[in-house]
Amino acid sequence: MRTRIALVSAALACGLARAGTAEAAAFNVKPTQIYLSAKARSGMLGIRNESAESLRFQLSVFAWNQTAAGEMQLLPTQDIVFFPALLSLAPGEERKIRVGTTVPGGPTERSYRIFVEELPPAVRAKDAAGKTEIRVLTRMGVPIFIAPAVAAPTSAAVGQIEPKALRGDKLSFEVRNTGSVHFQIKQARVLGLGASKENLFERSVPGWYVLAGGSRVFDVEPPKGVCAKTKTLAFKVETDKTTLATELETRGGICGP
Numbered sequence: 657m658r659t660r661i662a663l664v665s666a667a668l669a670c671g672l673a674r675a676g677t678a679e680a681a682a683f684n685v686k687p688t689q690i691y692l693s694a695k696a697r698s699g700m701l702g703i704r705n706e707s708a709e710s711l712r713f714q715l716s717v718f719a720w721n722q723t724a725a726g727e728m729q730l731l732p733t734q735d736i737v738f739f740p741a742l743l744s745l746a747p748g749e750e751r752k753i754r755v756g757t758t759v760p761g762g763p764t765e766r767s768y769r770i771f772v773e774e775l776p777p778a779v780r781a782k783d784a785a786g787k788t789e790i791r792v793l794t795r796m797g798v799p800i801f802i803a804p805a806v807a808a809p810t811s812a813a814v815g816q817i818e819p820k821a822l823r824g825d826k827l828s829f830e831v832r833n834t835g836s837v838h839f840q841i842k843q844a845r846v847l848g849l850g851a852s853k854e855n856l857f858e859r860s861v862p863g864w865y866v867l868a869g870g871s872r873v874f875d876v877e878p879p880k881g882v883c884a885k886t887k888t889l890a891f892k893v894e895t896d897k898t899t900l901a902t903e904l905e906t907r908g909g910i911c912g913p
Contacts, residue, residue, distance in 0.1 A: 682706040683713075683745075685772050685796050690755055693803035698756030701738070701798065703772060705745035712744045712775040715753065720769045720799070724830070724873040726864055728769070735759045736768050736800060757802055764868040765837040766802040771795055799865070804836045815839065815866065817891045817902045820873065822910055827878055831863075831893050831900065832871040839895040840865055846876050848910075849888040856882045863893070883911035 684704045692699060705711045715738060718730035738755045745751055755770060773795040814835045820828035827846055833839060841863020848856040859876035866872050878886070886909055893900040 683711060683772075683774070683794070685798060688798060690770070690798060690800045691803065692755075692757045692800065693807075694761055694805070698754055701753040701755050701770065701772075702750055703743070703745065703753065704750040705747055708747050709777070710744060710746050712778065713742070714773045714775055715741050715743075715770060716773070717768055717770045717800070720767045720867075722865065722867055722870055722872075724871055726872055730769065733768060735766070735802075736770065738770065755800065759802070761803050761805040763804060763806075763836070765804055767838065767867050768800040768802075769797045770800055771797045801838065804868075806836075814898065815893070815895070815900050817893060817900050819889065819891065819902075819904050822889065822904070822906065825877060826875050827859075827889070827910070828873060828875050829891055830871050830873045831866060833866040833868055836868050838865055838867045839897045841872065842894045842896065844874050844894075845892045846878075847890040847892070848878060848882060848886040849890060850885050851887050853888065856886055863895075866895075878910065884909040886910050 682705075684702075684706055686702050686704075690699045690701065703713060717733060717736045717738065719733040719735065721729040721731075723729060736755065736757055738753055740753070743751055743753075759766070774793045776791060776793065815831055815833045818830045818832060820830055822828075829844075829846065831841065831844065843860055844863050845858060845860040847858050850856050857879050859878065861874050861876060863872065863874075887905065887907055889904045889906055889910070891900075891902050891904070
C-alpha cells in the first residue's frame with residue numbers, strides 16, 4: 657500500500673485548535689498572536705507535543721497581506737528572524753522559539769505570519785495488519801504584528817463601511833480599515849428596512865482580520881419579494897475594537913433591472 661500524507665492548514669484568527677482527526681498528531685502552539693514593537697523587539701512562541709510519540713516540525717515566516725475577498729497573500733521576508741527552523745519534540749516536551757524583528761516600525765502596523773508545520777515521522781508507522789498508516793499533518797499559522805513607529809491609541813483602530821453593488825440578486829459592501837492597526841470582524845450584518853423602518857430582512861456573514869490600510873468586501877443575497885419594499889439598507893459591523901454602522905436610503909427599492 658502506498659503511503660498517503662494529507663496536510664491540514666489552519667489559519668488562526670481567534671485561537672488555535674488541535675488536529676481534528678484521529679490520525680493527526682496533537683500539538684499546541686501559543687500564543688495565538690505575537691506583538692512586536694520598538695520596546696519589545698522579540699517574543700516567544702511555544703510549541704508543545706501533546707501526543708504519545710515524537711514529532712518533527714518545520715517553521716517558516718512570510719509577510720502577510722490580504723485581498724478584498726479575504727484571501728491571504730504571503731511573500732518571503734527577512735524582516736522576522738527566529739531559531740531554530742527545524743526541531744523535534746519528545747512526547748510531552750515543550751520548546752520555546754524566540755521570534756524577533758530586524759526592522760523598525762513604519763507609519764502603519766506591519767503584519768506577518770509564522771507557520772508551524774508538522775513533518776512526516778522519520779519512521780513510518782504501521783498498523784496491526786502491517787499496512788502503512790495514513791498520517792494527517794497539521795500546519796498552523798500565527799500572526800505577527802509590528803507596532804507603528806508612533807504608538808496608535810485604541811481609537812486609531814477605526815474603519816468605514818462603503819456600500820457597493822446594491823441592485824439585483826446581490827448586495828455588496830466594503831469594510832475599510834482607515835486606522836494604523838488591524839482589527840478583527842466578528843460579524844457583518846445587512847438589514848433591509850421598509851418605509852416605516854420595519855425590518856424586512858437581515859443577513860449576516862462572519863469576518864476575519866482587516867489589516868491596516870486594507871479592506872474586505874462582503875456579498876449577501878436578499879430574499880426575493882421584498883426588493884421594491886426595501887427603502888433603507890442598514891449596515892452594521894462588529895469588530896474586536898469598535899462597532900461600525902451606516903445607512904443608505906434606497907427609495908426606489910433594490911430590485912434589479
